[in-house]
Amino acid sequence: MQAVEKRRSFEQNKRVYESVKLTFRGADGFDVYNTSIPFEWQGKRYIYGRLERRHEWARSWVRLFEASGPDEWTVVPDSMIYQLEDPYVSRIGDEMVLGGTHVRFLQGTYDTFYGYFYRGTDLHDLRYFTTGPDHMKDIRLVDMAGGGIGVFSRPKGDTLRQKYGSLSMIGFTVLDSLEQLSAETIEQAPYIQGMFAADEWGGCNQAYLLDSGLIGAIGHLGYPAVREDGTKISAYMNMSFIIDPRTRELHDCRVIATRDCFPDGPAKKPVLTDCAFAAGIVMRPDGKADLYSGIGDTEAARIVIDDPFAGFGRIV
Numbered sequence: 001m002q003a004v005e006k007r008r009s010f011e012q013n014k015r016v017y018e019s020v021k022l023t024f025r026g027a028d029g030f031d032v033y034n035t036s037i038p039f040e041w042q043g044k045r046y047i048y049g050r051l052e053r054r055h056e057w058a059r060s061w062v063r064l065f066e067a068s069g070p071d072e073w074t075v076v077p078d079s080m081i082y083q084l085e086d087p088y089v090s091r092i093g094d095e096m097v098l099g100g101t102h103v104r105f106l107q108g109t110y111d112t113f114y115g116y117f118y119r120g121t122d123l124h125d126l127r128y129f130t131t132g133p134d135h136m137k138d139i140r141l142v143d144m145a146g147g148g149i150g151v152f153s154r155p156k157g158d159t160l161r162q163k164y165g166s167l168s169m170i171g172f173t174v175l176d177s178l179e180q181l182s183a184e185t186i187e188q189a190p191y192i193q194g195m196f197a198a199d200e201w202g203g204c205n206q207a208y209l210l211d212s213g214l215i216g217a218i219g220h221l222g223y224p225a226v227r228e229d230g231t232k233i234s235a236y237m238n239m240s241f242i243i244d245p246r247t248r249e250l251h252d253c254r255v256i257a258t259r260d261c262f263p264d265g266p267a268k269k270p271v272l273t274d275c276a277f278a279a280g281i282v283m284r285p286d287g288k289a290d291l292y293s294g295i296g297d298t299e300a301a302r303i304v305i306d307d308p309f310a311g312f313g314r315i316v
Helices: 003-013 158-164 183-187
Strands: 018-021 023-025 031-033 039-041 044-052 061-069 072-075 085-092 095-106 109-120 127-131 140-143 149-153 171-175 201-209 215-226 232-244 249-257 276-283 289-295 299-305
Touching: 003 215, 003 232, 003 249, 023 061, 044 085, 085 140, 085 201, 085 276, 095 140, 140 201, 149 183, 149 201, 171 183, 201 276, 215 276, 249 289, 249 299
Parallel strands: 023 072, 031 299, 232 276
Antiparallel strands: 018 299, 031 044, 039 044, 044 061, 061 072, 085 095, 095 109, 109 127, 140 149, 149 171, 201 215, 215 232, 232 249, 276 289, 289 299
16 A cells, blocks of 8 residues: 555544644754653653754754653753764663664765664663664664564665665564674665555654564655645655564554644755654553654654554553
8 A cells, every 4th residue: 555545544544632742941942853752761751852953954963851841851961962863762681772873974075874873771871882784774673572682674775766666665683682783784684575665765763572472663654745836845654563573574554643643833844844753652551652753853742642553462
């Protein structure tokens, strides 16, 4: 099914129970967007956010914020500042793993980007340990609870388009330990088939082990679109999907939120007016899910939706 058809199906049946923007304190002069999911560490609740000035591009920093009120986050003083974009976190054993995209410039000119990874048991002293493949974003990890580490890759480019039709693919592999995580092992991850139609792209943004042994993932699905005024845009939607880690069989790949589900707000560029870049979900006591997402490459927001993995297992 094509992205526009998945979108139409979602719009006909969508249920959004709450929709709010996140507020960030201590980041004056910067937009904070494309955050990690909120997470707890040693009794406190945190989130990583991407900071960037509205008029700049590819000049981002990642900072740690602590919960200071309902949907309010305050920067942690003297915490590490990472020159990254689009942070994400994974618990692997007793360690926290932070990943993000590092953009490389040569003599002031954009060159390429890589995924950088940091790890440790002290949230305030994470150590860099490996780099992903050249020109690859959206690499995600999931602890398989004694059965290895699941790794999602996301190669993108014209070579893939020529072979598969879509602009990107999502790969999946299982490693024995973090020591095996490298550009080579990530790049060798076999592809999950059937996710994207012609000229579409997407990636995994957060992965969850389910008690059924399956893996639930929250991701983004993108496609080229044209507004009524003729402006060409890149539409980004939040999606969910399920895979069997043993067979890479894909289940229930669908849209779970569009930009319209979140509060109105500005976009960094006209091409991003229909952009919602998922962070992931946090399950609620009432059985529903808080879905976090960047919007317009300028802000972050939260909506409440039904559990996107219902029928396939509960998050471990």
